[in-house]
């Protein structure tokens with residue numbers, strides 16, 4: 001039996017997403033730009049999905065632009081806003097623990113003459129709004145902070161920072177990478193005071209190849225891709241209708257069960273933590289205000305990759321650190337205070353509401369056996 005506990009890397013598509021794909025493949029396969037009925041049917045699929053995603057996010061349909069995934073959304077958000085709003089103001093503030101899609105885009109913006117201030121966690125290992133706010137000045141054009149960290153589930157003080165930033169200077173653009181928060185923890189772009197929000201379909205039981213960028217009405221972005229006029233010219237190219245429809249279907253389904261899923265996943269995470277506390281040699285990073293969907297631990301003395309492949313033989317699937325960095329340390333855990341030996345043995349367990357106590361039991365037994373079977 002499979003025990004999939006790597007839901008922060010990707011999720012299994014839900015039945016509704018699969019049905020939406022099938023309907024687009026088998027009958028609504030036209031090009032949304034075509035003027036005949038087949039084109040209109042496909043266009044309808046895209047607009048229907050836009051309403052579904054907007055409904056799940058709590059915004060207007062016109063504020064959603066579909067992309068190929070969150071990496072593209074973030075590139076469009078950061079580069080597009082820097083080009084539109086960064087002619088005079090050259091300072092961008094972000095956290096030092098962002099996903100590579102933000103970090104690497106920031107590195108690119110530095111080559112274009114922007115100064116990027118990456119704020120690390122404070123001495124207590126946490127983030128406080130003031131750490132960001134003290135950096136905000138007249139030269140600041142943008143602030144970008146993730147909602148939930150993908151490696152340890154830590155919830156950043158996004159709302160507190162963005163609200164004060166906007167109160168001080170409404171011209172500063174605020175972007176949030178909400179990939180690990182969307183349909184998991186409750187938020188709306190307006191209550192976050194976010195101008196731009198990046199989302200990914202495959203993290204919410206839809207498919208790889210679809211994402212979205214929320215663009216608050218009135219915010220202007222310069223495109224980063226050039227071509228035809230799809231997605232108001234911000235994402236030219238024929239729309240991936242099947243994956244967009246799947247994203248809409250999954251979002252519509254998941255938004256109805258946010259609270260139940262949150263409670264179910266919190267219960268599983270607490271149960272795992274209790275069982276891990278009984279073991280020797282396990283460090284549990286149960287940070288305050290963490291999302292219940294992610295837990296980062298270290299099995300001291302055992303390299304992450306070795307444990308990961310050991311567990312894989314039992315069909316228990318987890319990640320070492322962040323799946324996006326393919327085993328290479330992103331430096332995020334170190335910034336949160338982990339020592340090198342803890343980073344080398346770090347494991348990320350990430351849940352969805354399909355998980356059960358059986359999955360937890362299989363994982364815990366696997367970790368106990370790993371401690372016996374694997375050489376240090």
Ligand code: PLP
Nearest residue numbers: 069070071099101150179200324
């Ligand atoms: N941002 C965060 C926090 C993520 O966890 C990920 C994927 O792991 C991404 C962005 C990138 O998302 P996508 O795979 O849709 O490009």
